[in-house]
Amino acid sequence: MPAKRSKTVTVAAPAAAHNPGVALRALRRQRGWTLAEIGARTGLPISTLSKIENGKMSLSFDKLTRIAQGLEVDIGELFSSQAPAGNDAFGGRRSITRAGEGYTIRTEHYDHLYPASELLNKRLVPIIVELHARRLDEFGELIRHTGEEFALVLEGAIELHTELYAPARLEAGDSIYFDSTMGHAYLAAAPGRCRVLAVCSGGEAHLREAMARQDLLRGARTRREDA
Template sequence: MTTKKTGGRVRNPAPDGERGAGQTNPGAALNAARKRQGLTLVELSGRCGLPVSTLSKLENGKMALTFDKLTRISEALGVDIAELFASAGGSDPARFSGRRSITRAGEGYAIESAMYAHRYPAADLLNKRFVPIVAELHARTLEEFGPLVRHAGEEFTFVLEGTVDLHTDLYAPTRLYAGDSIYFDSGMGHAYLVVGAGPARVLSICSASELHLRETIIADANKAAAHRPARAGGPRGRGKDS
């Protein structure tokens, strides 16, 4: 039997003594993942915000494992939920290849700064092959934007609304209109600027890891904020359901 998510809880249909060789044990999977990284319960608690006593009960099967707790722990460990279960009892990872995530309008992990309002759809899926980002652009000049952004990987950007100038440190600025797109090496310094008075939004798809992208965006936004102390402060991460 496979692990089920029922009523917000992840559970095994059969008691421990009746599990077949192909079944997974969520608590044992979490315990194994934590120990593979050399983390103590105290260290994991600091990462995910759950009490040590709760983590201990979860690992020992003495407390129901809700999907919310499972998500928080998997994010703290930097592993996908599917990988956690695939690693327990030698389960076949192919059994978990059908994962999906639906993000409704206005949902997604949000980071706001003076440069962009970033929203990350499918934030509940870790270790994605690519990271989609919907960005509403704020800055209209390089002075407003601050230092150019650069990060690992490659980037494809499609203009959803408005007119955008893409500045890089290797090419002359490129003007893009709604419906236009560009693919580039995001290791180049780059900045998206709004052209005109209207709003501008883009969909960017990046090949870097989501954690790396978030950390880069926050770090660069903090650097930019330091250049304009009288204006808005640093970025705010609102969480995936904001």
């Protein structure tokens, strides 16, 4: 992705407890870690972490995933107002996400809305994606992660690029199921709004790692272009 602007994260959350900066400070203090120790774990400067904790810096997806990995927590814990309660030990759990709820990651080239964000360690990860990138050079490196993926076009049209097949154009109502270890990218392929419901089986940790790798590669490429 050749973008020179940093991607920002906007979180739709009704209370300060859902703020990733607040969660970062609480988890850090709970574990008795300093900002320097968090910096060593995440690769982020102390000044950046301090600004995040104090709500003075917008989060890029790269920073968000680095923090989750450094703290060794599910990414949902950075947006949850409740501590994890061993959800996998209980049967019959459920989550209802009303229109406009969930947490949203808004970037220059896509928006991700995560329903059921309060459920940790989900076996299936649903994501509603609104696409802005229309070319592969905008999107950047192909994404790949463990598991399989189902995508249903909700609005507009998309073009799915993969490393093994020719690009596939899908219109509203069309769907595709594929092996998500295969590199892939969703691009907007029609004027106006293009939205997809993607359901991934790889688990949030794997998706988090895949997106983090993609952002790191983008950042490295941007630094080379700026040099």
